[in-house]
Amino acid sequence: MFKITEFSKISQVSAKALRYYDQIGLLKPSYTDPDTGYRFYTADQLKRVHRILVFKDLGFTLEQMIPLLDGALGTEQMRAMLLHKSAEIAEMLREEQARLNRIEARLDELDRSEDGEPPLDVIVRQTGPEWIASIREVTSKSKVPGLIRELRQAVKTLYKGALDQRVIVLWHSCAECEDAVDLEVGVPVAGPLPDQGRIRVRELKGAKLACIAHSAGLAGSYEVTAKLAGWLEEQGYGISEKEPSREIYWELPDQPASPVLSELQMPIVDRPGGAPGAEGGQA
Known part of the structure; x- marks a missing residue:
């Protein structure tokens, strides 16, 4: 087994994050010393860490990951969650594109302004x-x-x-x-x-x-x-x-x-x- 500092280096996840994962039930240590409170992890737990990183990259919160990782959701439920996340990201991209369009329009107005007056907002x-x-x-x-x-x-x-x-x-x-x-x-x-x-x-x-x-x-x-x-x-x-x-x-x-x-x-x-x-x- 690996001490938390060793597992942190192997998994590329900070010890602080690992402690928080333990606190919310996302990734429990394989063993916790009852006397010292030290946490120990096994190599097999790297698989769960990698899945956490995958779902984090997809934009899921840590709380949303727990049923995904624990297999509490069926294939259709997981598919529904992924489709919902996809729709969220698409809407966010649309909003940001609209914001970019407004910035570009504002820049165009500033370029066209001849009297130095600020454009109407x-x-x-x-x-x-x-x-x-x-x-x-x-x-x-x-x-x-x-x-x-x-x-x-x-x-x-x-x-x-x-x-x-x-x-x-x-x-x-x-x-x-x-x-x-x-x-x-x-x-x-x-x-x-x-x-x-x-x-x-x-x-x-x-x-x-x-x-x-x-x-x-x-x-x-x-x-x-x-x-x-x-x-x-x-x-x-x-x-x-x-x-x-x-x-x-x-x-x-x-x-x-x-x-x-x-x-x-x-x-x-x-x-x-x-x-x-x-x-x-x-x-």
């Missing part, structure tokens, strides 16, 4: 539901600043709660129309509250959103929308037909063309064979 964000107080009208974009002021004052007076800094504009239809835009302005509130006049309190659904920060103001910008559209096409996302696009404002715009910081948020859906989880990614 697109990220994917999953939001949860939240309660908002809102006013919805078919009107023009020029009326939005006034609607926001009216809403914030009414919420402050009627509901006596601290106002969230964010203002949400929901574009329900025809955002490009001049005087007939179906839009809704909203501010977050603590929870369900009674409606007051034309102020409606409702739950805004959570959504998967492609988000792009900009300072184009309510008037919008071709560069912003073209950038977002191109990114969605490249990444293979579709646009949700059930939810309106959103814009988040942290400052109150005086006029539609006022250059205030905002974030355009487009509800998106996965297409078959499309974008694999790009959360947090940049274009």
Whole structure:
């Protein structure tokens, strides 16, 4: 038999790892001295070590290896585990390829930039539901600043709660129309509250959103929308037909063309064979 230090050299597995294998029941010593606690191994145990290394190379965790090594799984079960691992690795490769594509696109944008301004970034964000107080009208974009002021004052007076800094504009239809835009302005509130006049309190659904920060103001910008559209096409996302696009404002715009910081948020859906989880990614 071999002492643990000798077996470590033969097997090319550290003594620390061998002790851990013993602890979790993956590879027990052939004999443990009851007086000294020293571990001893036999040459036959090298076969199990080699199988551990094979399964480790395939990406299995040590805990997953135990039934594989102990023969607790039949051929079909082992085949199913290998197929599942294969699918995991394929998905990981697809995600990393998508990340590589985003890096290359970012490098291309930097190369094309002539004024030294950083390129617009697109990220994917999953939001949860939240309660908002809102006013919805078919009107023009020029009326939005006034609607926001009216809403914030009414919420402050009627509901006596601290106002969230964010203002949400929901574009329900025809955002490009001049005087007939179906839009809704909203501010977050603590929870369900009674409606007051034309102020409606409702739950805004959570959504998967492609988000792009900009300072184009309510008037919008071709560069912003073209950038977002191109990114969605490249990444293979579709646009949700059930939810309106959103814009988040942290400052109150005086006029539609006022250059205030905002974030355009487009509800998106996965297409078959499309974008694999790009959360947090940049274009």
